[in-house]
Amino acid sequence: MNASDTRCDVVSTLIMSWHVGSLREQDRNAFEQHLLFCPPCLAQSDKVGLALTALAELPVDPPPELLRRLAERTAPRPRGG
């Protein structure tokens, strides 16, 4: 793919691949050059980036009670008793 002949409908199919790092270098260069002069594609790319970032930020910390229970379960039990 060359930057000079990239159309928005082609670029839009590459946005996700670019964000997850699976775009080939040659396509990546053309893709990035297209974004320089195409605000709609840039806006779409920004959305995808924010959407994927939001996914990665979602996990929560474990509740202290669960941590305590599983740690106790791991601790060696005293012999005898």
Added chain:
Amino acid sequence: MMAPRECSATAGVDAELCARLRQGDTSAAVELVKRDHGIAMFFAQVMRGYDAEDLVSDSWDELFAQIADGSVTSELRVALFNQVMARLNPAEPTAQQISQPPEHTFFGAGDRWEGWWDRAPAPWPDGKRPERKQVLNALSRLSVQQRAALVLRDVAGLQASQVMEVLTPVGEVDILLDSAREAYVVELDREISGS
């Protein structure tokens, strides 16, 4: 006395964690749960459609039992997800799959602007970041398999082969993942744009 079985089929960090757990190292338990609980909770919540604290707690118990008896055969995170999956009731109602293609279009064949935006996507407001509820709503409109693949790969960081292990039977993971990512962005865009 029989020697305890090793944590087979685990490597690297997980092998070390597993060994420490079997030696009774409570800090290893804290480390493991802090590392993987959040993503397991998120996965269960996305798959189930509501809070899943009990389900994940039971999954941890079973995983710790497997570690203790040496029967873990996967990386610990994968083994945890397997436990969560085993506890998800497929009969439970889940949100309907209603993901639709995006509404923006391109000029068609024969037009001098063929392939360029006809109806361009509206940008999100400056500084707008998706909220947790919006992301969950968007995910709820994907198919169950799309949801699972997306969370396992893009949130939990599992390899494609590990996603297949958790989701068995599943077809081509890469194709499923591509469709999941596209549908997720479309639905999140609808959530944020209010369309």
